[in-house]
Amino acid sequence: MLIRVRTKDGNFRFNLEPTSDISELLAKILDTTTDADVSSLTISDQPRGNETLLLSLKGRTIKDLGLNHGDLVFVGYQSKPSSSGSSDVVTVPVSGEQSTNDLDPAKRPWEAVKEDPVDIYWRSQSGKIPRSRDSRFCKHGPNGMCDYCMPLEPYDAAYHKEHTIKHLSYHAYLRKITPKATASAASSLPPLTPLSYKVKVPCPSAGHPPWPAGICTSCQPSAITLQSQPFRMVDHLEIASTEIIDRFLQAWRKTGLQRFGWLIGRYEPYDKVPMGVKAVVEAIYEPPQQGELDGLTLGLPWEDETRIRELVASASTPLTIVGYIFTDLDPTPEDRTKNIYKRHPGSFFLSSLEAIFAATMQKNNPIPSQSSPSGQFASRLVTAVLTATADGQVDVSAYQVSEQAVAMVEADMIEASVDPGTVRVKEEDRTQGSARYVPDVFFTYKNEYGLEVKKSAKPAFPVEYLMLNVTHGFPQNPSPLFQSAQFHIENRSGIEDQRIEQVLSTLSNLDAPNIHDSRTSKPGEAHKRAELAKWLSDLHLVAFLGTTQLFSIDDMKILIRVVSSPTLLEDLSQLNVVLATEGWETLMTFTRESAPARPQTSAPGASSRMDEDIPQDVFDQIAAEEAARAGGTSSSAPVGIRICPHCTFENNHGGTDCEVCGLPL
Template sequence: MLVRIRSKDGNFRFELSPTSSISELVNKILETTVDADPSTLTISNQPRGNETKVSGLRGRSLEALGLKHGDLVFVSYQARAAPSTSVEQGDVDGQPSTVKSVTTKNVWDAVQEDAVDSYWRSKDGKIPRGRDSRFCKHGANGMCDYCMPLEPYDSAHHTEHSIKHLSYHAYLRKIAPTSSSDSASLLPPLAPLTYKVKVPCPSQGHAPWPAGICTACQPSAITLQPQPFRMVDHLEIASTDIIDRFLQAWRATGLQRFGWLIGRYEAYDKVPMGIKAVVEAIYEPPQEGELDGLSLGVPWEGEPRIRELVKSASVPLTIVGYIFTDLDPTVEDRTKNVYKRHSQSYFLSSLETIFAATIQNANPTPSKSSPTGSFASRLVTAVLTATEDGQVDVAAYQVSEQACAMVDADMIEASVDPGIVRVKEDDQNKDSARYVPDVFYRYKNEYGLEVKKSAKPCFPVEYLLVNVTHGFPQNPSPLFRSAKFAIENRPGLEDQRVESVLSALAKIGAPDIHDSRHSANDDGQKRFELARWLSDMHLVSFLGTTQLISESDMNILIRTVTSPTLLEDTTSLDALLATDGWQTLMTFTRESAPQRPTSSAPDSSSRMDEDIPQDVFDQIAAQDSDSSRIRVCPHCTFENEHSGSDCEVCGLPLG
């Protein structure tokens, strides 16, 4: 007979004989669970109540228990305690040793979430409303249906304010109102989406895929639909200088560029329980740019070093996404660009969408609301592309969980048409077995009716995208105050050299700046210039590769140069000036500094022509001094008497 089982692990069916012992059913149930404690296993004929421990039913047959063909049995259990770690203590005064048992918590309880998640879990997230003079008939301290706070997922509020997606935490409150608390007794409500065949099959009735497959292990048919929530609601660029500096490479070469967005996550007040990604810098990995694209390696060189470095900033930073250019100047006017990404073509190409899904799969978000301890990803895809009037603007997106699951199951591929995604065919090759279930999508036909259509062999890429708004702050306050140092991995265009660093430090007079405890009358202007020059992500990253500064001193360096009060109170430099790494850097700066030129006028003992007046020698010396200020920019080859440390034409450092 067929016995149906329902537990927190899902629904299952087992073929058993009416005379089978309850122990056979228990063994099959345990195979479907995750680390269940058999002693706590209970069964019931109701979803709630009437639970009976199976340990008290041993020896009885299914028929004797009253089970018939097709009956549904509700199963519950507690997870088995993790293997205890025994710590033995030696005998003391002849007393026997004691053993302490240490047990671990659930996977999701041990997850360290981002600070913004901890912030929203501590809030109720309700949307406050003021007293309505038309309908509220109560006093100032009263409350009614017209003025009581709304839930963060209230659909009318989202429609009124043109908010297309729920925020991540608003979505959590909607699907599980009590999931916001940290109670360990609650089952996490978010299950990561997967379209892979379950191996081994839960039914254990056949050989594993690709040798066999059944309804218990094969994925269900997929219907593509807009994702109701988004992991990040807004992308904020801390300063326009960050984008301008990134664009300089494209302006100089015409080749497309790629960069990783370094920043942090903060609460976003324009959306109920919203989250925004704040970008503080762009790190450019090794890459090969082309006029119509680029190629790069993933994972990229130096990724572990950069991730560890930015964690030590005054506000811990991480990688919040990536950005790339897709700009093509028009033939008629080279100052304008081709408008190619719009509703009549595409926003992200199919190839870019699959790349975004791959990156998001590799960077999941730690979450206490998922049984695996992680869910989805907060990495944002940003594109610098042309607007309708030919100017350059940022567009930001994420790809849906369905897109990530389809890429993870190797179900889709890019097509020649950038706005179309192709669905792959089944492949039962032993080494690369692929099962592709039926895929459908809905659209409105010419009569305004919703039609369901098969997505095989292809479907529009827009079904996999999630829009993310973007912008710049009205009052910029970036952590990095400078963006003038040469950017990494721009060979032939910008070169990062130790000599450039030492020259700039000597020009500022850094070797003469000491800890304020030893030099109370230190030059404040020098400190200000040094602080502003050091506060550059590309400079800090480069110093970490010179081996002149130790790892611990690098942590002090980045923490110092990202201090919010760095330019207002330059005494914050004291911790950096006292490090061994800084002293080493200053030693090299002193040794590499050029000697001060002496007077061009010869002394009386060596003068070759006594008839030449002294003012002639002074004039020659002045001309030599003027000619020494003539410098050639290594980037644009402009030769002139530059007044500052940057080229007056291209704006890049003279080096």
């Protein structure tokens, strides 16, 4: 079979057998080059992007790579550094041979990637859309199949149009771009190509000084045409309970200042979209921030990020950060119970500043992928906004930004504009150390005549070209992992302050020190255990307990695993493992010591009072009155003031006669 190869040295044709090892192709390529560094040789099916090291493919045949007769591949390499007086000889072994001079092949990063469980699930499924038998057109029996009832591919355009699905899901898109005839080649040449609009440094041609001193067609990025991304990484945002949003909104209701929070949750299959993925939110963690009436100030990276990520990863169902949410609410002057409707088709949905922030967050949180040469691709981080609807109520809107937006932010090409609906394209900068190359950027739109028109995006373009809509909703039958959200929320200084005294007081009221292992518990303790379990099932409480240094790391993992169990309230015996931890015993010790003193006897008197704030004379009077009702007087306290009926003198003693007139009282 004939394989065509294009390198910077020219175009070449090589005759190879389908069973030939890739090392034979490598040897033929080296014969056409001058001083090529064998470790830098890359092969791709595209002029730019999707490059794979040739040495990493050693052991595979031409057929394994999916190459057919007449196929064209693109090969790049870097030259060896010149050294006088020495000569390097590179031996390339053919199939089945080994050489001590041979360089070890680089490990293919995408093969060692551990993907998210939702990706593992969809890779194991066919993803085809089932269809029932059509009574009008199907002429076969019940066990037959024809073009009218056979399953559709997950990327079928007619199905998506019929069900008004705007974007393909991530895995449906993967199925579309992976050729069936060369399915085995997907593990060798991953189909996804991460976008990059940065100048390649050093230049592949090695014919000039690196940017910004020089630039050529080999290292400069191509012109950019902004277009709607055909797929999205997340198809739906599901919030496990309305209480999660309500608790987040309480801070804004009390202060009028905007709030920000990280969405803690997980990813699951979404059945409303072929091979879809949804982000399920179980809690909102609020990092340190400074709220304002029209925005907020946020510090990144936030201090507790590593601790919170490790904590939620140990939940009964491992959780992670699936996105973030912020408020943008402003009550109307006429009716303070309603909010200004500011995000709509005539205005903007995400401002340019918010879109750039979203791109930055997505860039910093890529997902592991076996379909990308780097082992990472895109991000599933969702941007959620709590904003006003047309009728002045509060609702959630969810978005992502495109991979073009992420690549433009990474290349430092765009910036926010004074107009929130417009993104500015930066000017080129050749300053050494902060060089910025900005290629031509275009976007297309339909003019007043319905014609497609291409326009330069410099100096600015609409922010909608960078956005992807994500649907959202709440489950009909909520079953959140965390049963409570009543504990004070972190970093709400002056509104809700988290204190250990609050925890100890609640534990004392729940009689937690006297709740034991369910196997040794006393009759009637079941309801106490249920109340304790529900109160503990609160992420904000668990996160706070992790800062008290009472629980070890292992104890914290046990605690969050138990309190996030979906069957905790049905099977309270799961709480036994928490009650047996050393951290819990330490917490119970502090609870007992901080509890108020209980009466030792039932006898009245100052020594039996339960509240130190009640005045002494009140206790004395109560004791004397109870003693008088019992038929005697108390020797420890007077009976109080008694007025003599004869001389009206106020007697303050325990005797029977008046101190002045001597007559009986």
